[in-house]
Amino acid sequence: MATDSIKSSTLMLRSAGRPPWYAADGKNDPVYMVGVAGGSASGKTSVARRIVQALDVPWVVIVSMDSFYRKLSPEESKQAFLNNHDFDHPSSYDYTEALRCVRDLKQGKATSIPQYDFAKHAPSTESQRVYGASVVIFEGIFALYDPTLLSMMDMKVFVDTDSDICLARRIKRDVTERARDPIGILQQYDRFVKPAFDGFVRPTMNNADVIIPRGLDNEVAIDLLIKHIQRQLDARSQALMRPALVRQFRSEDDLSELFFRVPETNQVRAMQTILYDATTSREDFIFYSDRLSRLVLEFGLGKLDLAPTTVTTPMGVPFDGYSLAPNVTGVTILRAGGVMEKALHSVVRPAHYGKILIVGDPVTHEPRLHYVNLPPSIKDGQVLLMDSTIVSGANALMAVRICLDHGVKQENILFMSLLATPHGVHAIQSAFPKVKVVVALLDSHISEDNLLIKAGYGIFGDRYFGTEC
Ligand SMILES: Nc1ncnc2c1ncn2[C@@H]1O[C@H](COP(=O)(O)OP(=O)(O)O)[C@@H](O)[C@H]1O
Ligand SMILES: Nc1ccn([C@@H]2O[C@H](COP(=O)(O)O)[C@@H](O)[C@H]2O)c(=O)n1
Numbered sequence: 495m496a497t498d499s500i501k502s503s504t505l506m507l508r509s510a511g512r513p514p515w516y517a518a519d520g521k522n523d524p525v526y527m528v529g530v531a532g533g534s535a536s537g538k539t540s541v542a543r544r545i546v547q548a549l550d551v552p553w554v555v556i557v558s559m560d561s562f563y564r565k566l567s568p569e570e571s572k573q574a575f576l577n578n579h580d581f582d583h584p585s586s587y588d589y590t591e592a593l594r595c596v597r598d599l600k601q602g603k604a605t606s607i608p609q610y611d612f613a614k615h616a617p618s619t620e621s622q623r624v625y626g627a628s629v630v631i632f633e634g635i636f637a638l639y640d641p642t643l644l645s646m647m648d649m650k651v652f653v654d655t656d657s658d659i660c661l662a663r664r665i666k667r668d669v670t671e672r673a674r675d676p677i678g679i680l681q682q683y684d685r686f687v688k689p690a691f692d693g694f695v696r697p698t699m700n701n702a703d704v705i706i707p708r709g710l711d712n713e714v715a716i717d718l719l720i721k722h723i724q725r726q727l728d729a730r731s732q733a734l735m736r737p738a739l740v741r742q743f744r745s746e747d748d749l750s751e752l753f754f755r756v757p758e759t760n761q762v763r764a765m766q767t768i769l770y771d772a773t774t775s776r777e778d779f780i781f782y783s784d785r786l787s788r789l790v791l792e793f794g795l796g797k798l799d800l801a802p803t804t805v806t807t808p809m810g811v812p813f814d815g816y817s818l819a820p821n822v823t824g825v826t827i828l829r830a831g832g833v834m835e836k837a838l839h840s841v842v843r844p845a846h847y848g849k850i851l852i853v854g855d856p857v858t859h860e861p862r863l864h865y866v867n868l869p870p871s872i873k874d875g876q877v878l879l880m881d882s883t884i885v886s887g888a889n890a891l892m893a894v895r896i897c898l899d900h901g902v903k904q905e906n907i908l909f910m911s912l913l914a915t916p917h918g919v920h921a922i923q924s925a926f927p928k929v930k931v932v933v934a935l936l937d938s939h940i941s942e943d944n945l946l947i948k949a950g951y952g953i954f955g956d957r958y959f960g961t962e963c
């Protein structure tokens with residue numbers, strides 16, 4: 495039997511969408527949490543997966559309580575293999591660990607979720623890294639048991655399936671997926687599973703907002719549930735993203751002292767004019783983008799913390815200066831941020847390079863994280879994070895969060911961009927107040943859909959790479 499099939503799985507569908515930290519200014523709580531409880535094999539995991547499928551929203555994570563079974567002592571483990579260990583008592587779970595994960599996710603933070611191996615009755619050595627979610631589904635027999643966890647849930651669901659059906663399904667599942675034999679399953683069921691369901695699990699039905707009789711078979715109830723969650727998410731996302739609200743945000747005066755703008759000389763204004771001119775040839779667009787990239791990088795590098803040093807000149811005179819930052823990682827946010835890499839190579843010799851690929855959803859234009867490649871040494875030094883444009887700030891927020899998750903300190907991040915909106919910069923500064931932001935041009939004109947800087951250079955990547963339609 496494949497090992498994968500007997501490990502508990504924390505299903506994660508988080509490839510797309512507005513990340514929860516988009517509104518990480520502490521005022522909004524955009525993470526929607528659903529608890530799904532019920533007896534063993536009642537269909538909790540199946541219902542949770544159906545919700546994820548039907549919601550079709552990005553950044554959804556299912557956290558299974560399987561992940562939080564306590565580690566057994568050697569004697570307990572021996573008994574477990576004899577079907578004589580009680581996995582159905584509330585004390586068999588590590589609630590502190592479950593709370594740590596759920597709290598992180600609820601706050602829009604990344605977390606590490608332990609994995610469980612049912613065949614070994616033991617946690618796996620690996621854990622699963624989750625970068626955060628807009629919707630968290632917490633499922634397990636005791637999902638509606640702990641008061642602190644209950645207080646974090648926006649919706650509480652109990653799956654109520656006939657116990658005979660549960661037992662039949664459990665036998666089938668545990669033989670095929672959890673490396674068990676039917677006799678052992680029945681022994682464990684009589685000794686622990688059934689009494690615990692009656693004594694501990696069923697009473698948590700009282701904590702539920704919604705009870706789903708027959709689990710997955712109850713398409714009407716599941717449909718209603720999904721529609722309700724969708725409505726809640728829509729309401730939240732409108733409050734967060736309505737362009738009118740976003741546009742009335744901030745001017746340059748509202749930005750913190752860690753925002754730096756390249757001084758607007760005539761040369762800078764002229765380059766801006768060329769880039770903004772719809773008739774500019776691609777050749778010129780590339781030339782002046784590269785030039786502006788070098789300028790913003792040179793200017794931004796002036797904001798890096800440097801260590802003082804003294805050297806001796808050829809005349810034998812000591813000279814007090816600085817050593818250029820020894821451990822710098824240049825991280826480009828692809829696709830458009832990649833154009834700044836050329837300039838980076840020409841002005842600095844970073845020790846390392848990294849790439850984060852974020853692509854806008856073709857329909858919603860929300861950011862999707864596709865690829866992350868960051869060197870392990872990134873955590874020890876300063877990071878130059880680069881994107882050509884900051885509009886809503888959503889891509890930038892995602893990229894900063896990923897760097898933090900790789901151990902980078904906020905104060906070591908310098909975010910550089912050619913063109914930004916004040917509200918995009920403000921979004922970064924609200925979420926990550928210690929990050930320095932350096933831009934060449936600031937423009938507060940934004941299109942109705944909140945995607946383009948209206949008076950700006952259009953879609954930078956398309957003009958630079960010649961992929962305009
Ligand atoms: N409505 C259903 N019809 C048939 N099989 C189902 C149904 N719901 C769940 N199952 C199967 O029953 C087993 C237990 O379901 P699962 O969702 O894992 O339950 P739980 O997470 O509550 O233990 C799984 O093998 C699953 O595929
Ligand atoms: N090593 C273990 C750990 C747990 N169990 C059983 O799993 C059941 C909970 O999972 P469901 O997906 O069925 O909700 C629970 O009833 C435990 O008895 C186990 O058999 N072995």
Ligand SMILES: [Mg+2]
Nearest residue numbers: 535538539540
């Ligand atoms: Mg399950």
